[in-house]
Amino acid sequence: MVRGVRRESGGVPRSTQGGGGAAAAASQSAVTRTPGAHVRVSFARPDHPIAYGYSARTHVFRQNFPVYSIPRHWLRMAYCTTCLDGPVDRSGVVLEWGDREGAPLVVSGQAWGGEGLIGHPAILDLRSGLGHVIAFNFNPLHRDLNRGDQRMLWNAIINWRAILAER
Numbered sequence: 593m594v595r596g597v598r599r600e601s602g603g604v605p606r607s608t609q610g611g612g613g614a615a616a617a618a619s620q621s622a623v624t625r626t627p628g629a630h631v632r633v634s635f636a637r638p639d640h641p642i643a644y645g646y647s648a649r650t651h652v653f654r655q656n657f658p659v660y661s662i663p664r665h666w667l668r669m670a671y672c673t674t675c676l677d678g679p680v681d682r683s684g685v686v687l688e689w690g691d692r693e694g695a696p697l698v699v700s701g702q703a704w705g706g707e708g709l710i711g712h713p714a715i716l717d718l719r720s721g722l723g724h725v726i727a728f729n730f731n732p733l734h735r736d737l738n739r740g741d742q743r744m745l746w747n748a749i750i751n752w753r754a755i756l757a758e759r
Contacts, residue, residue: 628653633714642755663713713727
């Protein structure tokens, strides 16, 4: 769905077979695991509409999701029909894992291999045709408990015109 974003090897893969057994087994051996933890995040773009009402540093609730790579600017060559990897393009990163001031990653709960998460995208805003794809690397509506995280999703919905006007 989001071209140029790959799951890092440290994340927990999701089962494509419809059952949760494969995902549960993989989560036990993953390098980076956050089985329900409040972790710190920093806005890479604090002026982005999703950041409205937030300080530059906050925290969100994260479960075991695959870890996003930083997107790359895809290059097309005249003699090639496939896209080639280009340089890293951080312009689509809205929110990233970790605290830029160096505070501990975990606010509440437990995380293993958190260093594999720090600096990776937590929210991406990528152009797609005439629109944008907003990709959350956490569930802002998890069990309707994370009121602070829900505001990010509402900011994306309510401020869609401001998002389209960006870049």
